[in-house]
Amino acid sequence: MVRCYILSTLLYASETWTLSKETENKIEAFEMWLYRKMLKVSYKDRMSNEEVLNRVSEERKLLSELKNRKMQYMGHILRSNGLQKQLLEGKVGSKRKRGRPRNTWLADIRNWTGKSLHDLARTAEDRTKWRTMASRASKGQGTI
Incomplete structure (x- = not known):
């Protein structure tokens, strides 16, 4: 059910995303949040992520x-x-902005x-x- 309804909706057009470390962390946090909601496990229960993954018999794969x-x-x-x-192969000629270039x-x-x-x-x-x-x-x- 999760793979069919939730993950397919989440991953719609994800091919076009630019991933930063912050985005990757949010995706992994969402995946764990989803499994915790399925098991009705609160964060107050102090259950580790590995234990949650064992209970749902899954690995982090999102x-x-x-x-x-x-x-x-x-x-x-x-x-x-x-x-x-x-x-993809072309270059746009313009002056580069100050600071670190975006990913x-x-x-x-x-x-x-x-x-x-x-x-x-x-x-x-x-x-x-x-x-x-x-x-x-x-x-x-x-x-x-």
């Missing part, structure tokens, strides 16, 4: 599912020749895989290699 979806979408974009690929959609994928856009595009041509890389990146295991 964040890895989100990363996997984002990697699949990236492969889809890199294999096509549409406007999205042109926007970009592509920077997330580069951090997860450790590869450049050119290497990602070459890997995306072979679907089996791309799927392997996407699953490893979503689990935090790095490159192939």
Whole structure:
């Protein structure tokens, strides 16, 4: 029920999100909140997250599912020749603002895989290699 109704609604269009550490923490906190509500466990009961996960016989997988979806979408974009690929590869000429640059959609994928856009595009041509890389990146295991 949770996977069907709640997580599918939450993950709608999540392929387009830019993830920061704060966002990742909020996603993991939401997942734990959801399991606690299912079990009717209050925070006052002082039950650890591991114990809650054992009771529902689950692992934390919401964040890895989100990363996997984002990697699949990236492969889809890199294999096509549409406007999205042109926007991804193009640069907008403007003066950079002061301060630390914001995290970009592509920077997330580069951090997860450790590869450049050119290497990602070459890997995306072979679907089996791309799927392997996407699953490893979503689990935090790095490159192939």
